[in-house]
Amino acid sequence: MKKIILIMVFAIVLLLTACTPSDAGFNLDSNITVYTRDTTSGTRDGFMNGIGFAEAAKSDSVLVTGFVIRDNTAQLNAMSIDEFGIGYISTSSLNNTVKGLYFNGVEPTEANVINNTYDLKRPFMWMIRAVGDFPSQDVEDLVHAFVAFLGTTDAADIINNSGAIALPSSITWDSIKNDFPITQQDNSSITVRFGGSDSIQKIAEAVTAAFTAKAGNFVAEHDHTGSGDGWKRTNGDTKDQTVGKDVGFSSRPFTTTELSNVIEEQYGQLAWDAIVAIVHLSNPINNVTADTLKKIYEGTYLTWSDVPNE
Incomplete structure (x- = not known):
């Protein structure tokens, strides 16, 4: 009887271990669809400078191949349906149709902008x-x-x-x-x-x-x-x-x-205002660093399996 119970416990542990985000419906091996603003955008300027990728503020040539240019509203709409996309918007536009990512472990809230703990902000x-x-x-x-x-x-x-x-x-x-x-x-x-x-x-x-x-x-x-x-x-x-x-x-x-x-x-x-990186609600990623975002936008990280959930 003890042997049967141990086998059952072991099976449950294996089952729980196997329940990765991919098994839950999100394919981590999918290519990342990268969304950005055009080079005149203040949101793009603030975002790229905020992640240490200043050369990308005014130049598309340094971005990952296949990036998509969309405005603030269009990125918000796109991320509500594009399961494997990532973009960025003003926090004033953030709503519950997408997931706003923590930046360097700090939640993108008004209080955190005011107390200077959330670093991705612009005037x-x-x-x-x-x-x-x-x-x-x-x-x-x-x-x-x-x-x-x-x-x-x-x-x-x-x-x-x-x-x-x-x-x-x-x-x-x-x-x-x-x-x-x-x-x-x-x-x-x-x-x-x-x-x-x-x-x-x-x-x-x-x-x-x-x-x-x-x-x-x-x-x-x-x-x-x-x-x-x-x-x-x-x-x-x-x-x-x-x-x-x-x-x-x-x-x-x-x-x-x-x-x-x-x-x-x-x-x-x-x-x-603060800028927030956004993804689809099904995306298991919750937090990103400046380095992670830079690697996504420059093309070092091409699939979601490359991206650490920090």
Whole structure:
């Protein structure tokens, strides 16, 4: 009888040992499908620099063969169906349709960004047109009022509730609104154009929705096409085309070239954001290091069996 029990126990141990992620339905020997953003993306800039792969921020030639370029939303959608994919998005976009990976053992949460333990983060920036270069004086005045609003506790609450980390502030909108008389009139016939980073779109829409109610109900028009357009469409070569914007956002620091034709009052930071590597929910990997991500994106690790679950 004891012999039979021992055999049964041994069989159970073997069974449990054999229950690998591959047996559970995930094939670790499958090739990794690598997703990235285009070279103008602030998310890509922050991600590649954050994993020690700076040369990949602006160059596709150093990436693994067969990589796929998709924007923030498209990567999120892709990872919900591509069992063997890996990508990266803003943490403000993370939801329960994908798995957000720990980075260097730290969970990608707002609290961990604030306490500086989560290292994969980048700034959210704004930029506006030059004085006298707006469609009208009313639009210019509303934009300057909006920039002031971004520095208030009112805006900070909205930014935090939208998934980013607002900069510290002790100023309320009520304490400064009289400095902007434009906000006291009916502005329902005026349109202010917002664009740039699509990673910031959710936050920008939330902040403008709150501000327009405080500023005469102007129309906030949003068209977000990437961080590169945060400068191009406000101060760059497309600012005077139909795609031109009054306020542009970037999810990376503006470059030296982009800042060459603007003054200090035309740009600033509104928040911090973290970037998170994402995979399909069935993927057994839970944590990655900067070195692991670099090896995936450069092609050293080609299958999921190559990737350590650290």
